[in-house]
Amino acid sequence: MYIVRSRKIAQEEDQAMPRTDSSDLSETAAAERxxxxxxLRPDSLEYMDHGLINRTWRVRGANGASYALQCLSPILGPEIHQDIEAVTAHIAARGMATPRLVGALGGDLYVERDDGVWRLLTWLEGEFHNRLENAAQAEQAGALLARFHMALVDFETPFASKRRPIHEPDRRIRDLEQAIASHRGHPLQAEAGKLQRRTLDLLAQLPPLPETPLRVVHGDPKINNMLFSPEGEGLAMVDLDSLGRLSLPYELGDAFRSWCNPAGENSEETGFSVELFEAARSGYLDVATFITDDERSCLVDATLWITLELTTRFTADILNDRYFGWDPERFASRAEHNLVRARGQLRLAESLLAVRPTLG
Structure with a gap:
């Protein structure tokens, strides 16, 4: 067997941090065991150095088949595999490509070891991108996400995983208020306070989002969770650990926030791309025949809400210093990295707010 270390996405990653010890032979030996x-006795193990949460290897078997082997982050409970199995079976039955869990010898969907929970998935061939390069890619991304949502419109199985919704702007605002109050002596407390005040000023300019149906959503629709063909066609959604039911505008707002910021999340020099947004929205709406008028009408405002929600999360972690990963090669501390991220998201929101009247 031979071992390969790989970066599948050549472009700079938005939040992926340099790994310190994931390439250890001991860890790869654990994966082989x-x-x-x-x-499975692999011909090769290729460590995929681009995940933020789980550790992933590409396994090439002696039979010529490839698989994705993952060791899950401890923040994820094993019950998510029931959700992944149910959702991917539903999607596959509707003719859409999707990674599928491979049952272990005893039929279990995952394996527990002292070093964590492991799972094996089928491998899908294709290309990943870390950011959209043009309107054609944006349109394909929108269409792919719409097909994913369309395939799950009639999915009625209850989710086994009972996690708190990731998008709760009011709760995030309260979390930031608590962080500000709890870190009065922090060297960046004043900067965090400025960001908080400006964020609240912008939020005050936004109308509340309408109440809309809960939909089955991906939960983390960033562009590098989408698989494309070499010709640029959207093929499949991957990384399905955040599946759940959510208001659709939140899901789309998160997608557009991420896709339409060419600078990425590690820069203060952000700006909202109207060209990418209009192409992505068009690609989505051309496919998503189920969407309601209320959902359709609030997509711009939902993108603003989610952008400012992430601003509050980055700002809170400037002070709390415990959640988001950080890049020690570029920043002196997690707090400084989060300061750049928070400023970048705030500027992104300001950029979108400036063009909001033109977007309909």
Whole structure:
């Protein structure tokens, strides 16, 4: 067997941090050992150095098949595999490509070891991108996400995982208020306070979002969770650990926030791309025949709400210093990295607010 270390996405990653010890031979040896639970003896293991949460290897088996082996982050409970299995079976039955869990020898969807929970998924061939380069890519991204949502419109199975919704702007605002109050002596407390005040000023300019139906959503629709063909066609949504039911405008707002910021999340020099937004929105709406008028009408405001929500999260972590990963090669501390991120998201919101009247 041979071992390869790989970066599948050549472009700079928005939040992926340099790994310190994930390439250890000991970790790869652990990955090789756990494959015995699936009776797999790999020809090669290729460490995929681009995930933020889980550790992933591409496994090439002696039979020529490829798989994705993952060791899950401890923040994820094993019950998510029931959700992934149910959702991917539903999607596959509707003719859409999707990674599928591979059962271990005993039929289990995952394997527990002392070093964590492991799973094996089918491997889908294609290309990942870290950011959109042009309107054609944006249109394909929108269409792919719409097909994913369309395939799940009639999915009625309750979710086994009972996690709190990630998008709760009011709660995030309260979390930031608490962080400000709890870190009076922090060297960046004044900067965090400025960001808080400006964020609240912008939020006060936004109308509340309408009440809309809860939809089955991906939960993390950033562009590098989408697989494309070499010709640029959207093929499949991957990284399905955030599945759940959510108001659709929140899901789309998060997608457009991420897709339409060419500078990425590690820069203060952000700006909202109207060209990418209009192409992505058009690609989505051309496919998503289920969408209601209320959902359609608030997509711009939802993008603003989610952008400012993330601003509050980055600002809170300037002070709390415990959640988001950070890049020690570019920043002196997690707090300084989060300061740049928060400023970048705030500027992105200001950029979108400036063009909001033109977007309909």
């Amino acid at each position: 756990v494959l015995g639970a699936w009776d």
